[in-house]
Amino acid sequence: MAEKIRIAMCPGDGIGTEIMDACLRIFGEAGVNEHVEFEPVEMGERVFATGDSRGVTDEAMATVERLGLLYKGPMGTPIGGGGKSINVTLRKTFGAFANLRHFQSLPGVDTVFSRAGVPVDIYVVRENVEDTYGGVEHRKSNDVVECKRLISAPGCDQVHRFAFMTAAKLGIDLVHCGHKANIMKMTDGLFLDRFRAAANDHPQIQTADVIVDALCMNLVLKPQAYRMIVLPNLQGDIVSDLAAGLVGGLGFAPSANIGDKISIFEAVHGTAPDIAGRGIANPTSLLLSGLMLLRHIGLVRTASVIENALLATLEDGVHTGDVRGEGEPVGTSAFADGIIERLGRNPAGQEARPVPDRDEPSFTPPVRPHVNELMRTFETTKSDVCGCDVYIDTQITPLELAQRIERICEGTLFKLTMISSRGTQVWPSGSPYTEVVDYYRVRFELRNPETMLGQVGQMPTVHLLNKVAEKFEITEFQLLKYFDGVRGFSLAQGQ
Ligand code: NAI
Numbered sequence: 317m318a319e320k321i322r323i324a325m326c327p328g329d330g331i332g333t334e335i336m337d338a339c340l341r342i343f344g345e346a347g348v349n350e351h352v353e354f355e356p357v358e359m360g361e362r363v364f365a366t367g368d369s370r371g372v373t374d375e376a377m378a379t380v381e382r383l384g385l386l387y388k389g390p391m392g393t394p395i396g397g398g399g400k401s402i403n404v405t406l407r408k409t410f411g412a413f414a415n416l417r418h419f420q421s422l423p424g425v426d427t428v429f430s431r432a433g434v435p436v437d438i439y440v441v442r443e444n445v446e447d448t449y450g451g452v453e454h455r456k457s458n459d460v461v462e463c464k465r466l467i468s469a470p471g472c473d474q475v476h477r478f479a480f481m482t483a484a485k486l487g488i489d490l491v492h493c494g495h496k497a498n499i500m501k502m503t504d505g506l507f508l509d510r511f512r513a514a515a516n517d518h519p520q521i522q523t524a525d526v527i528v529d530a531l532c533m534n535l536v537l538k539p540q541a542y543r544m545i546v547l548p549n550l551q552g553d554i555v556s557d558l559a560a561g562l563v564g565g566l567g568f569a570p571s572a573n574i575g576d577k578i579s580i581f582e583a584v585h586g587t588a589p590d591i592a593g594r595g596i597a598n599p600t601s602l603l604l605s606g607l608m609l610l611r612h613i614g615l616v617r618t619a620s621v622i623e624n625a626l627l628a629t630l631e632d633g634v635h636t637g638d639v640r641g642e643g644e645p646v647g648t649s650a651f652a653d654g655i656i657e658r659l660g661r662n663p664a665g666q667e668a669r670p671v672p673d674r675d676e677p678s679f680t681p682p683v684r685p686h687v688n689e690l691m692r693t694f695e696t697t698k699s700d701v702c703g704c705d706v707y708i709d710t711q712i713t714p715l716e717l718a719q720r721i722e723r724i725c726e727g728t729l730f731k732l733t734m735i736s737s738r739g740t741q742v743w744p745s746g747s748p749y750t751e752v753v754d755y756y757r758v759r760f761e762l763r764n765p766e767t768m769l770g771q772v773g774q775m776p777t778v779h780l781l782n783k784v785a786e787k788f789e790i791t792e793f794q795l796l797k798y799f800d801g802v803r804g805f806s807l808a809q810g811q
């Protein structure tokens with residue numbers, strides 16, 4: 317007999333143990349343990365309590381790296397202090413770059429759309445590593461803080477390729493890219509460009525893009541118009557929860573965090589401390605995430621059998637107390653019993669999930685890399701320095717700042733071309749109605765770009781920075797470049 321696939325498993329905190337017990341019992345009864353062995357790992361509040369600010373033991377990290385698969389319940393994040401969310405840490409550390417969630421109408425779950433007879437069946441693919449979730453934040457001045465929003469071409473490519481491959485596998489023929497490229501032309505613009513590039517490899521799939529605010533309205537008005545939506549991290553986070561609301565809440569939303577090497581399958585709701593220990597929590601989200609895990613390792617038949625039993629159970633009105641449905645609610649354990657009793661049964665009133673002929677278990681644990689892999693998308697770009705932005709912490713007026721800066725850059729290769737505050741130009745032109753704060757962007761560009769572009773490296777800008785730093789407090793320095801002749805920086809609002 318083939319060796320079993322080993323999966324790191326952590327029930328998590330709060331209701332975690334109750335819902336994980338229920339899921340593992342259902343898996344056991346459905347025959348999952350013939351192919352799979354779960355290896356418990358230590359994560360969560362107990363680890364935070366030992367003073368480890370990651371909330372994960374070294375052994376747990378090593379086990380997940382060795383096995384390449386983690387099935388986890390919800391985990392509490394300490395509020396305040398140094399502790400960061402374990403969920404975010406794990407996804408980012410292990411390169412689980414795509415978050416896949418499936419939002420589907422479930423029988424017996426009463427929603428606005430179920431009552432209107434509108435079926436919802438949407439996949440959201442959220443980029444999981446980059447964007448503001450880099451958490452790169454600084455206090456820039458007395459009154460201004462900043463969060464850097466990093467979007468990389470390889471990061472976009474990973475998530476878009478995953479979205480199209482998943483759509484192809486699931487038979488989904490329409491994929492939308494949600495974005496805000498009308499405002500963030502470079503970051504969201506890159507995300508959208510790489511979506512279009514990835515789409516070229518899947519001509520059988522229709523694509524469309526939609527601005528994220530319009531998407532939110534459309535999802536509420538006509539969710540049936542969407543099958544799969546791929547989004548940057550923060551927008552994807554918000555749209556995921558909106559989509560969860562369409563199908564009855566977070567309790568019904570499974571989530572998989574997929575990477576090339578390591579993948580994490582988790583419940584999306586939290587630890588529900590208000591009901592922990594009472595045996596009434598709903599295990600559906602963790603169970604559906606577990607079904608994503610089973611499908612990920614080829615247990616496609618068993619996953620469909622369990623899913624049909626879950627649908628039949630809900631259809632029969634067996635549900636936990638958080639679900640708006642008919643009949644008396646049951647506890648976590650009785651709900652799991654209901655599913656186990658119905659293994660092999662299909663829902664009557666709605667289409668059952670097709671059950672493949674057999675399972676084809678297959679998973680190769682990752683081979684530990686020796687170094688951090690550098691990912692590249694654009695190999696041959698030529699970049700030319702054309703100036704720099706210097707960010708200054710000062711309370712003087714834009715006009716006074718311009719006069720002093722112009723004196724500083726006299727006799728250098730660069731001239732002052734623009735000053736902005738909070739992204740809006742306030743010099744050389746602007747409106748006195750534009751309110752400013754103590755954090756200016758001062759833009760220097762080559763005096764003679766016709767002759768000098770491509771001739772200067774970064775050092776002249778660093779010398780200029782030194783001169784500015786003698787007179788002003790610098791909060792940031794940013795080179796300005798053209799990449800293959802294309803401007804690699806945005807204009808100020810009003811420039
Ligand atoms: P929560 O999701 O734990 O609870 C919100 C509400 O939903 C509560 O009324 C709770 O009883 C209910 N609820 C959640 N899951 C349920 C389930 N399976 N069955 C029945 N009712 C359920 O969110 P909250 O209260 O904001 O966070 C509590 C803790 O969980 C925090 O420490 C937070 O950091 C953590 N958290 C962890 C997540 C994860 O591990 N993926 C995700 C979200 C929060």
